[in-house]
Structure formats: structure tokens, C-alpha cells
Amino acid sequence: MASAEQRKSNGENKVKLADIAKQTGYSPATVSKALNGKADISEAARQAIDKALKDNGYIRRVSLSRKQRTIEVVFRDFETIWALEVLRGIITEAKPHNINVMVAESGDRQHPDSSWVEGIIDRQPIGAILVFSNLTDKERSMFQSHGIPFVVFDPSGNPALDDLSVQADNWMGGVIATRHLLELGHKRIGIITGPDEMLCSRARLDGYSAALAERNIPTSPELITEGDFTTPGGYEGAMALLEDEQSRPTAIFAGNDLQAMGVYEAARQLKIRIPEDLSIIGFDDIQTAAYMGPALTTVRQPLQDMAATAARMVIDTNEGRKIQKRVVLSTSLVVRDSTRRLKSRD
Known part of the structure; x- marks a missing residue:
């Protein structure tokens, strides 16, 4: 019988779901959900199944016909001028690379349920830019286990150590x-x-x-x-x-x-x-x-520069380049007509 390393080197995926189910103690249905990035399983189950798949030499592959030259951008609320500025910066960076930009809206919730991650996994973009909040551990694991890089844009909290993020000072x-x-x-x-x-x-x-x-x-x-x-x-x-x-x-x-x-x-x-x-x-x-x-x-x-940087991070990660994980861009004062020196009050 070929070892796990031999299976990896041969590029074979002969691992059976029933075998993984037996090794981990989870049902074949649960193994299938983990394999396909579904959200309705526990994080402990996902990690155990991912480890068993890896130990058995299973290699997740996405066919070239499914892999889309697309960056998916997820907003909490897209109906603002601010969001349009961000989108403009992403498109400016993506266009020369012949990469399309897809926009999704998660709604007003700061932490929407994880079903939105399933949609991204199904669409197989080259990466995602998340403009709403930090990820939960479960969502992070779902992206990572399917090899989809993501960048958190202007994170609502301190980003995790390994997360890619862009923000202003x-x-x-x-x-x-x-x-x-x-x-x-x-x-x-x-x-x-x-x-x-x-x-x-x-x-x-x-x-x-x-x-x-x-x-x-x-x-x-x-x-x-x-x-x-x-x-x-x-x-x-x-x-x-x-x-x-x-x-x-x-x-x-x-x-x-x-x-x-x-x-x-x-x-x-x-x-x-x-x-x-x-x-x-x-x-x-x-x-x-x-x-x-x-x-x-x-x-x-610098919203457009921040957005372009986020898109560049997705592209570079997808192409295997080494990048800075956390980028903070400078802010600056723009003086116009709505401020003036205070005059003493009578």
C-alpha cells in the first residue's frame, strides 16, 4: 500500500470518506461537509477531519475550469460613498491583471453567520477582501482549508496574528x-x-x-x-x-x-x-x-490606496509572493473652508 508521502508525490486522491469517518469517529456526511467547506459543523470536527485528510495524503484540488480570475469583496453595507471609494481602488488594481471584481453584501450585522463563506468557497475566487469585521476562528479555518487567501480591510478589532490586513493610522x-x-x-x-x-x-x-x-x-x-x-x-x-x-x-x-x-x-x-x-x-x-x-x-x-493595497495583497499571495501581513497607511490633514480661527465671544 502506498504511504501518505507516496500518494502526495503521485498527486493521487484515493482516500475514501468512509476511511476518514472511521479514523475520526465522525459520520461520512460530516466528513463531506468539512471537505466542501460547509459551515454547519463544529470547529473541532473540522480540524480533526482536516488533520486526518492531511495525514492520509489527501490533496485538495480546484480544477482550472472552476478557479475564477475574480476577487470577491464583501461589504457590510454597500450603499455609501465610502464603499464606492473602496471599490474603485480595488478595481484599479485588479483591472491590469485581468481580474474581475465581484461584490457581495453581508448586511448590517457585524458578525454575519458563516453561510456567506460557503458562497465564496463555492465560487472559488482567487481571494477575498472583507470590509466589515474580523473573522471568527471558524470562518478563518474555512478559508484556509480551501486555500482562498483573504485580506481584512479596516478591521473592526485587532486582526489575528496570521491575518492579512490593511488600515489607516x-x-x-x-x-x-x-x-x-x-x-x-x-x-x-x-x-x-x-x-x-x-x-x-x-x-x-x-x-x-x-x-x-x-x-x-x-x-x-x-x-x-x-x-x-x-x-x-x-x-x-x-x-x-x-x-x-x-x-x-x-x-x-x-x-x-x-x-x-x-x-x-x-x-x-x-x-x-x-x-x-x-x-x-x-x-x-x-x-x-x-x-x-x-x-x-x-x-x-487614503481609501483608494488602501483598497488597491488589499487587492495587491490578494494577487501576490495567490501568486506565491512574500508579502507584509499588516499594512498601516498614513493619514493627512486637508484644510478647506469649514474651520476657522475662534473669535472671542462677547
């Missing part, structure tokens, strides 16, 4: 935004964050607090309100900060440009002039930021 972006307002003489600076569970949101808030601390200005809880990175969330946060005329801030740092749009609308309704009465700074520098009235001062997060 959100902490420094928060520092840059707040320093700009401080240099204009503002001390009562409100901030509308993103969701607290998202790493980028916490990092921007920490940068805000660090910049205030540089000037010995304490962080005031009443000047901090949590948003959700949407325009309605920015509007609601701004109304909470601005409703009391006596205690309202003289400047607001919006956690992203979409929230800044909501701040503009709140200011309009309250008859607060921008920037004469209220300075506003955003984060991202999406294309519409320059066309707001007045043009929005913001922190540029």
Missing part, C-alpha cells in the same frame, strides 16, 4: 484633526465617534483625547457622543451637542465625512453658521467633501 488621524482645531484657538471641541466596538472609532477617539492632553485640556464626557458613521447618526450627535446654546462646543470633530454631513444639517436647522459660529472637521476625504458648502476640512484616509 486612525490614532494619528484623530490627533491631527484635534490639533488643527486647537491651533485655531478652540478648546471646547465636541466629537461624534463611530460605534464603540470598531477599532478605527476607538483609535480616533484616543487620538482626540491625546491631542487635548498635550494642551492640558481634560476630556469632557459631555462633549463626546457616539454615532454610527452615517449621516443621520451625525445629525443626531450634533443636535445632542448643540441643543444647549450656553454649553455647545465651538468646534466638532465628526468621526467620518458622512457624519459631518449630518452636522451640517443640524447647524443649518439651528441657524448656526459654518465656520463663523462652528468649525467642523471630518475624516476620510471622500470625493463629495470638497463640494459641501462650505468645503469640508477633513483628515484624508
